[in-house]
Amino acid sequence: MRLAFILSEIGSGLRRNLSMVVSVILVTFVSLTFVGAAGMLQMQINQMKGYWYDKVQVAIFLCSDGSTAPSCASGPVTPEQQQGLNALLESPSVAQYINDFQFESRDEAYKHFKDQFSNSPIVDSVTPDQLPASFRINMKDPQKYQIISETFSSQPGVETVIDQRQLLERLFSVMNGASLVAVGIAGVMIVCAILLIATTIRLSAFSRRRETGIMRLVGASKTVIQLPFILEGVIAAVIGAALASGTLWAVAQFFLGDYMSRQYPDTAFISSGQTLILAPALLILGGSLAGISSLLTLRRYLRV
Amino acid sequence: MPCRVLRAMIRFENVTKVYDQKARPALDSINLEIDRGEFAFLVGASGSGKSTFLRLVLKEDRATSGAVYVAGQNVARISSWRVPRLRRGIGVVFQDFRLLPQKNVFANVAFAMQVIGKSRSVIRDTVPEVLKTVGLEGKEHRMPHELSGGEQQRVAIARAVVNRPGILLADEPTGNLDPTTSMGIMGVLDKINQNGTTVVMATHDDDIVNEMRKRVVELKNGVVIRDEARALYTSMIPVVGQSRRLKDASGRETPDGGLPGTGAEGEVQR
Numbered sequence: 001m002r003l004a005f006i007l008s009e010i011g012s013g014l015r016r017n018l019s020m021v022v023s024v025i026l027v028t029f030v031s032l033t034f035v036g037a038a039g040m041l042q043m044q045i046n047q048m049k050g051y052w053y054d055k056v057q058v059a060i061f062l063c064s065d066g067s068t069a070p071s072c073a074s075g076p077v078t079p080e081q082q083q084g085l086n087a088l089l090e091s092p093s094v095a096q097y098i099n100d101f102q103f104e105s106r107d108e109a110y111k112h113f114k115d116q117f118s119n120s121p122i123v124d125s126v127t128p129d130q131l132p133a134s135f136r137i138n139m140k141d142p143q144k145y146q147i148i149s150e151t152f153s154s155q156p157g158v159e160t161v162i163d164q165r166q167l168l169e170r171l172f173s174v175m176n177g178a179s180l181v182a183v184g185i186a187g188v189m190i191v192c193a194i195l196l197i198a199t200t201i202r203l204s205a206f207s208r209r210r211e212t213g214i215m216r217l218v219g220a221s222k223t224v225i226q227l228p229f230i231l232e233g234v235i236a237a238v239i240g241a242a243l244a245s246g247t248l249w250a251v252a253q254f255f256l257g258d259y260m261s262r263q264y265p266d267t268a269f270i271s272s273g274q275t276l277i278l279a280p281a282l283l284i285l286g287g288s289l290a291g292i293s294s295l296l297t298l299r300r301y302l303r304v
Numbered sequence: 305m306p307c308r309v310l311r312a313m314i315r316f317e318n319v320t321k322v323y324d325q326k327a328r329p330a331l332d333s334i335n336l337e338i339d340r341g342e343f344a345f346l347v348g349a350s351g352s353g354k355s356t357f358l359r360l361v362l363k364e365d366r367a368t369s370g371a372v373y374v375a376g377q378n379v380a381r382i383s384s385w386r387v388p389r390l391r392r393g394i395g396v397v398f399q400d401f402r403l404l405p406q407k408n409v410f411a412n413v414a415f416a417m418q419v420i421g422k423s424r425s426v427i428r429d430t431v432p433e434v435l436k437t438v439g440l441e442g443k444e445h446r447m448p449h450e451l452s453g454g455e456q457q458r459v460a461i462a463r464a465v466v467n468r469p470g471i472l473l474a475d476e477p478t479g480n481l482d483p484t485t486s487m488g489i490m491g492v493l494d495k496i497n498q499n500g501t502t503v504v505m506a507t508h509d510d511d512i513v514n515e516m517r518k519r520v521v522e523l524k525n526g527v528v529i530r531d532e533a534r535a536l537y538t539s540m541i542p543v544v545g546q547s548r549r550l551k552d553a554s555g556r557e558t559p560d561g562g563l564p565g566t567g568a569e570g571e572v573q574r
Contacts, residue, residue: 002421211404211415217362218467219392220419222385 002224009228010235013204020200021236027196028240028290029247031189032282036248038182039278040270041175047268048168050116057142060085060135060152061159064106067132069159077133081157085135088155097147099138106133119271120261132159190289193240197233197290198297204229205302212302226298233294234287241286245279312337312373313471313502314361319370321356321526330356332526333370338504340470343497345513346506347537348523354506357523358473361504362394363387375470392420395464395472395501399479401456403448409435409459410444416463430466438462438492454485458492465496472496474505478512486512510537 014021062082063072082103088094089101104112110128117123137148142165149161205212215225253272261269314337321331331353338344346354359365360372363379372379375393382390403412410431417427435441438458448456457477464472474493478486490512497503507513513520514536522530522539530539 002418005418005421210402214402214404214415214463215419216388217391217396218416218419218463219388219390219394221388224419224421 006224006228006231010231013208013228013232014235016207017200017204017232020196020203021232024193024197024200024233024236024290025240025243027189027193028237028286029243031186031193032241032244032286033247034182034186034189035285036244036275036278036282038179038186039281040248040252040275041179041182043270043274043277045172045175047116047270048171050112050268053164053168057139057163057165058137058145058148059162059164060137060148061132061162062134063157063159064132065129067159071153071156072159074156077157081155082133085152085155085157088151089135089137094148094151097140097144099140101135101137104134104136106131109133116268119257119269120265120267122265193237194289194293197237197293200236201229201233201294201297202301204232205298216303226295226302229298229302230291230294233290237286237290238283241282242279244286245276245282248275248278251275311339313340313342313375314338314504315373316357316360317371317373319360319367319372321353321360321365322368329368329526331360331367331523334526334528336521336528336531338502340502341497341500342519343494343503343516344505344519344521345516345537346504346521346523347508347513351525352523353526354523355475356526358396358475358504358506361471361473362396363390388420392467393469393471395461395467395469397457397460397464397472397474397477399476401448401453401460401480403456403459403463405448408445408447409440409451412448412459413462413466416466420467422467431462434462434466437465437495439488452485453481454488457481457489461489461492461496465501469501471502471504474503474507476507476509477505478507478509483511487515490516513537 062077062085063069063074064076067076086103089098106128109131110126113126113131114123117126139145139148142163145163145166149163152158152161212225249272252270252275256269257272261267316334316336319331319334320329322329330351334353334357346357348354356365360367360379361374363372363382366380374390377390379390404415407415413431413434414427417430422430432441432444435444438461440455440458440462443451443455446455448459451459457480461472461477472493477493478489481489486509493503493505494516517534517536519533520530520535520537521528532539
């Protein structure tokens with residue numbers, strides 16, 4: 001009975017205050033979309049970092065069947081050449097610059113590739129023998145990349161030496177900047193949303209002050225009096241959060257998934273499924289923001 | 305002592321209420337007891353402290369000093385989350401009815417039961433019964449604007465007593481009604497009182513007070529100046545109390561020389 005009563009109160013509150021409720025939905029929608037966009041950018045950065053980014057800085061790719069580099073003219077790397085490179089990495093002249101190194105075989109390379117590009121159409125057209133084996137090196141000082149490069153580029157069986165971090169770091173700093181901008185806009189919008197929710201709840205409480213006055217006099221509990229107002233704000237905010245989650249999903253699905261991954265097939269993009277991880281966070285964030293701001297407003301404007 | 309407290313439905317012990325430090329207290333060391341089942345009129349000019357008295361009973365305000373007991377409980381000791389329970393034991397009726405305009409008669413009365421979680425079947429049984437008590441049989445589906453003032457006040461009374469409170473507080477319930485209608489309302493209040501509910505009614509209506517011949521507590525400037533059983537609106541003992549005429553005269557005697565009709569300090573206070 002009481003639940004049915006509270007629900008009907010919420011319904012009438014939402015109907016009476018429709019334009020304000022719609023504006024709360026839109027403002028939470030926009031603000032949470034920006035929050036989610038910042039989250040998506042960070043997820044995209046992680047996706048692009050792949051398996052090795054945080055573990056190593058320098059990769060020494062070994063010659064494979066398909067290598068076209070002049071240093072690989074004599075064909076794919078032989079086990080002896082590989083042994084020699086391993087020995088060289090362990091020799092004191094090189095070892096003083098590196099923390100440690102790992103060997104990535106072709107099969108491992110294929111596995112890591114599949115993980116990183118799982119959302120990309122090119123994953124199906126790549127086979128293990130197209131991917132070179134490599135030594136992955138974790139530098140003591142990433143600035144000393146030049147020394148490793150000079151030492152190993154001329155070694156037999158080495159196709160190329162790449163400082164992977166340098167390639168990605170500039171891009172990542174752009175993306176991190178974009179995340180910060182998104183977070184900044186989201187912050188302003190969230191302040192707007194909180195103020196708007198507070199105003200809406202205040203109006204709602206004012207327009208129903210006759211009812212709440214009577215409820216108070218006949219001894220309705222604080223919960224029964226306040227809950228409809230709080231839930232009114234929470235429902236509006238949760239609808240906004242759901243719209244924001246849907247928008248992020250659509251961006252990942254149609255913009256990144258269909259358009260961008262075709263334009264840039266060699267870049268790993270996040271999948272639309274991954275963005276759904278953000279949805280519960282956005283719903284909880286939206287709901288709790290609305291709940292707290294309604295509660296604080298009611299404390300001031302609705303005597304119980 | 306506990307026995308006395310229990311017999312008294314409402315008991316004020318040295319209660320003082322100060323709204324504004326600079327002004328005189330709204331209630332000044334009031335000692336008063338209203339027994340279970342009693343019917344008491346609270347009379348006095350505007351600003352004499354009648355409404356403050358009712359607000360203190362409802363714990364809408366806290367007494368500045370002294371203790372207010374309702375049904376044996378010191379209201380100052382009731383925690384805020386249990387105030388609703390206190391208020392369930394007290395029905396309130398106002399001069400301006402305070403009905404919900406978009407709900408019909410039945411729904412207005414049922415509202416008081418819904419918000420405290422009474423089941424639908426209990427509401428269906430109780431509401432018609434209460435409407436019968438206040439003389440509104442067959443008008444369940446009327447909207448408030450379709451009713452006369454007297455009928456609207458009957459709905460408000462029905463709403464106040466539908467949860468069977470031990471106390472009914474009425475703040476000038478006949479203030480907006482003509483004399484004949486007022487007498488009808490008094491009949492309803494009397495009937496509710498006969499059923500065992502303690503009724504405290506603040507009023508300016510001398511005809512009603514004179515007709516009913518119930519206990520009269522007269523307040524002036526926050527002090528009880530008269531407390532008589534089966535009394536009239538104006539005192540029959542001129543030395544102790546003051547007649548209405550005398551009060552008017554004293555109003556004109558105030559230092560700021562207020563115009564007739566503005567003699568009540570309470571108007572200024574609000």
